Amino acid sequence: MQGDCFVPRNDIEEKLPNPQINTMWTKEEIAQRIALEIKDGYYVNLGIGIPTLVANYIPEGMDVVLQSENGLLGMGPFPFEGEEDADTINAGKQTITMLPGSAVFDSAMSFGMIRAKKVNLTILGAMEVSENGDIANWKIPSKMVKGMGGAMDLVASADNIIVAMQHVNKAGESKLLPECTLPLTGVKCVKRIVTELGVLDVLPEGGFKIVECAPGASVEDIKNATAGRILT
């Protein structure tokens, strides 16, 4: 996974899911599907996990600048072995490179450009999303407390937020809920969710709407895996 950052587009065609054999999307295919939401000229912030993989599938010839909230615009692929620079990392603390035309800035300016809505698209992971667009992804009380990092700032400011996640948790419970049960990261902010089963929108009036089913997944499968309301 670490090795295939920024795979050229022509390699991706061969990896496209074959509906005859494949059922549902892999993490890579979720990332590939989200990449279709990116438009030429976008400044994009990618979260940790599946969102990071989206960088691999940005179509060739499209001018997209990746923002890393520790203070960089123009994030490039991982360095070649031996060329790692301890001073050049992304928000996930991974060693990265900078593309020509990159800019470095301090953390206050980084969140300034996020708050001022200069970043066009934010893609992040989640533990839960509710049918009114609330998101929870930073804390499981008395179990896991890692902190919110930049997620609260991103979801509170961005107009265009896509969540990449698995449809159900490890216990098999739906992560698309009527209301989040975990402490919230932000309220009424998620617009679109891409899971292994398909693409869902959060409607402005509340409720999920199925936009697309992954190959091998039916509307019924998505309904069964979704605890929140689905409006048709």
Place this chain on the structure above:
Amino acid sequence: MNKVVSNAEEAIAGIRDGMTLMLGGFGLCGLPENCIAALVKSGIKDLTCISNNAGVDDFGIGLMLKQRQVKKMIASYVGENAEFERQLLSGELDVELIPQGTLATRCMAAGYGMPAIFTPAGVGTEIAIGKEVRNFNGKDYLMEMAFDADYAIVKAWKGDTMGNLVYRSTARNFNPVMAMAGKITIAEVEELVEPGALDPDHIHTPGIYVHCIFQGRDYEKRIEKRTVR
């Protein structure tokens, strides 16, 4: 105007038990390694530390945590430190987790002489509890106070004896805003140069914010997640 000291021990000599410190860096990148080592050696305790992360178990602020020198930690993400998570869940350590942008901007506010800022980050979440909410143009914002830190300790790439600083790559991160925010600011640099050696147009932190500067040594610059193609 003499801001130059010979080493980290001399730089931190004024730090006392119970003080509030800001420490620059993001993860292990751009950390004031020399000053952290000196703080660990000093045994100064009951500190409140403001830093984006808490280091890892055996590097950065993690070293101070292991020695129980930190009473309270204000950070945005602490996921890489098992000892930290243990002290937090057991209640031994007082922890305030705040959004990364809020942390940076509360530093900025202090450096710009503003008492508070308004941010949408955290509205409707548990971090909003007890905070003033103001509505501007139909959107809610939380009022967050500027930090009040006794010392800010930052790391720069180059600095001159006047205290002017230049950072390198993403090791810049929180360092410039913290440098502006401390009542007293200590800067450790990889290379200390004479006035005039740095281009005034390229200065990131003007020396007025820096009270004490020294050239650090033996930088390990540990990489937290080495990723290659």
